Amino acid sequence: MEVRTYLKISVGVALATIALKTGAWWVTASVSLLSDAMESLVNLAGAMFALVMVTIAARPPDEDHPYGHHKAEYFSSGFEGVLIFAAAVGIIWAAVSRLLHPQPLEALGLGLLLSVLSSTLNGALAWSMLRKGRAARSMALQADARHLFTDVWTSAGVLVGLGAVHLTGWLWLDPVVAIGVALNIMREGGSLVSGSADALMDRAIEPDARAEIDKVLAGFGHQTIRFDHVVTRRAGQRRFVDLHMHMPSSWTLGRAAAVRGSVEQALMSAVPGLRATIQLLPLDVEAHFNDVEDPI
Numbered sequence: 001m002e003v004r005t006y007l008k009i010s011v012g013v014a015l016a017t018i019a020l021k022t023g024a025w026w027v028t029a030s031v032s033l034l035s036d037a038m039e040s041l042v043n044l045a046g047a048m049f050a051l052v053m054v055t056i057a058a059r060p061p062d063e064d065h066p067y068g069h070h071k072a073e074y075f076s077s078g079f080e081g082v083l084i085f086a087a088a089v090g091i092i093w094a095a096v097s098r099l100l101h102p103q104p105l106e107a108l109g110l111g112l113l114l115s116v117l118s119s120t121l122n123g124a125l126a127w128s129m130l131r132k133g134r135a136a137r138s139m140a141l142q143a144d145a146r147h148l149f150t151d152v153w154t155s156a157g158v159l160v161g162l163g164a165v166h167l168t169g170w171l172w173l174d175p176v177v178a179i180g181v182a183l184n185i186m187r188e189g190g191s192l193v194s195g196s197a198d199a200l201m202d203r204a205i206e207p208d209a210r211a212e213i214d215k216v217l218a219g220f221g222h223q224t225i226r227f228d229h230v231v232t233r234r235a236g237q238r239r240f241v242d243l244h245m246h247m248p249s250s251w252t253l254g255r256a257a258a259v260r261g262s263v264e265q266a267l268m269s270a271v272p273g274l275r276a277t278i279q280l281l282p283l284d285v286e287a288h289f290n291d292v293e294d295p296i
């Protein structure tokens with residue numbers, strides 16, 4: 001299945017879990033179940049936003065964005081992080097007011113059953129999305145899956161808390177659990193935001209992909225040609241490498257271009273989705289692009 005298909009399914013699952021969890025809150029009047037339901041609302045917004053962003057990321061390069069739109073995915077995970085954070089603040093607000101004005105819980109059994117149902121749904125989806133997200137190197141899908149997992153843990157914590165309320169009759173446990181849930185949601189949101197901010201800053205490609213590149217270059221490099229100044233970066237699912245290919249100055253341009261072409265082909269088949277930019281230089285000439293300073 002495509003990344004987009006997973007995201008469409010996750011929109012549907014988010015709608016279903018919102019219905020189930022809102023039902024659970026409705027029958028029990030538990031603020032911790034409300035916090036659980038609110039997190040699912042964020043899921044829905046996040047999944048829809050991710051869908052839009054992945055669609056933008058898949059657009060071919062155009063005049064304004066000649067390198068493509070792959071970084072759009074980072075906005076999706078960053079935005080989701082901000083939403084999660086906001087939901088957590090809302091939950092804490094509701095929980096504190098419940099602490100001040102305790103209220104009895106009702107129909108706990110039914111509420112818990114609905115919550116377990118929605119968690120099972122979320123857990124199954126999250127697991128398959130995380131696998132796909134890793135395979136497709138999609139930040140948007142991985143962020144969505146990780147958030148769904150938080151959701152499952154949240155619900156598990158809420159279940160335990162409500163079970164304890166049922167056994168002890170301590171009503172204050174319900175808002176306290178809700179606050180605990182909210183703090184965890186906040187942490188998750190914060191790491192999503194910082195993760196996508198970090199990714200926006202042209203991170204080097206994964207070490208195993210870099211090793212593949214070095215292996216290919218070692219296969220071509222012999223006494224006559226030399227590779228250096230190899231730099232890499234990633235943008236969403238796209239990988240980029242820039243490098244120098246130094247060769248004897250007596251080579252014709254045609255010969256040089258033929259070798260360059262086969263190096264490029266080999267690199268692209270070693271690392272899927274790689275775009276290589278290879279600068280041709282004589283063996284005894286160096287381009288000093290590393291020395292360029294930012295204009296102030």
Ligand SMILES: [Zn+2]
Nearest residue numbers: 228229244287
């Ligand atoms: Zn060089």
